[in-house]
């Protein structure tokens with residue numbers, strides 16, 4: 222992945238060599254080269270990590286979707302799979318820091334280094350600065366990879382940079398390349414914790430400006446999240462998940478953690494009776510169901526339901542005779558919702574042009590499309606992909622969807638507005654703006670419906686945090702429509 226523009230006339234030496242290798246999964250073990258020098262054995266975990274980095278850069282691949290396929294295709298499992306994943310994800314997360322260090326070690330800025338070489342050097346820098354791989358092994362394995370995959374000239378270039386990188390550890394490099402905290406606090410945090418500047422600034426604002434807490438949040442974004450399972454009520458139980466090797470979760474009565482292993486190896490997951498879902502995602506849906514409503518309570522709407530994580534839980538929680546309508550604007554996402562739910566009605570529909578009558582639903586969830594800045598732990602490359610300019614457009618859509626959700630709710634009904642982003646422009650600013658225009662709706666204290674969770678903020682919103690709750694940074698606002706509106 223390359224940040225910024227590639228210079229015109231970029232030669233990309235060796236690009237064909239990478240492509241031409243075609244069967245990138247084929248081992249090249251110890252065969253002699255044309256000049257009689259034995260080729261080093263092919264290092265499968267590093268090659269898989271490198272191929273993932275290249276796919277992210279060249280094809281805009283999603284790392285967390287492609288990695289399992291790559292591992293399967295290469296026959297990597299156990300420690301090799303864990304190493305390949307750690308190397309790839311760690312490199313993607315850390316590349317903001319690594320590029321600053323590479324820039325200090327090279328006569329060319331990273332944007333002018335050929336992308337296949339830059340990705341390999343980043344992979345080498347990650348091993349040198351963040352793993353226990355011995356420095357000589359990190360350098361030689363990376364240089365071998367570049368020689369095999371790109372070419373001899375490129376491998377000499379990579380070797381020269383990595384030898385310089387290896388002269389210092391990470392704290393020593395950060396002391397050189399990160400801006401002074403006093404002079405440029407956001408720049409300092411951005412380089413130290415490898416986040417784009419605009420995201421660092423937005424997250425700092427969202428935690429209230431405290432530098433230490435911002436640093437803790439950014440550090441948590443760089444941690445590998447534990448896999449959290451959800452036992453859909455009526456289909457499986459947490460006890461069943463625990464008996465299969467999971468551990469009970471801290472907050473959600475429907476969650477269990479799977480510290481290691483493949484979720485699909487859990488029978489309830491394999492049989493579609495349980496799923497994988499962040500704990501905060503479960504809790505915001507649960508909170509919506511906990512708000513008392515007077516009278517009827519059997520028509521629920523999930524307005525932005527795809528791929529169906531929260532819809533599956535809501536569907537399982539609708540009482541006898543209750544009914545969930547789940548909508549998504551995109552047909553393929555609506556199909557995923559159909560698969561995830563058992564009883565819900567599923568429609569492909571634009572929430573801003575409702576396919577339902579106004580004022581009929583007792584509970585409405587609007588889990589709005591957002592920047593996803595609350596889920597950076599799980600999408601290692603996402604922080605480099607999302608442009609700052611996407612916020613106003615998303616915020617406009619979020620306002621429309623929340624307004625439409627309030628219209629869909631019946632008098633005295635309840636609306637849950639959720640984002641997987643703590644960005645103020647997507648959270649409280651949206652809610653406060655819509656409330657001003659939709660006079661009469663009451664903002665409830667969402668924290669009151671999540672009594673099991675401390676540290677959700679000053680209210681009336683509930684804001685989850687990776688560094689406090691080890692969950693995604695989900696935001697929840699609960700609104701009640703006026704009685705008789």
Ligand SMILES: C[S@@+](CC[C@H](N)C(=O)[O-])C[C@H]1O[C@@H](n2cnc3c(N)ncnc32)[C@H](O)[C@@H]1O
Nearest residue numbers: 525526527528529530531549550571572588590
């Ligand atoms: C954050 S995701 C929802 C996640 C989902 N609630 C879950 O828990 O799995 C937002 C969804 O909103 C959908 N969407 C975007 N614009 C929409 C619109 N105008 N109306 C309805 N759905 C929309 C997207 O296709 C996407 O699936």
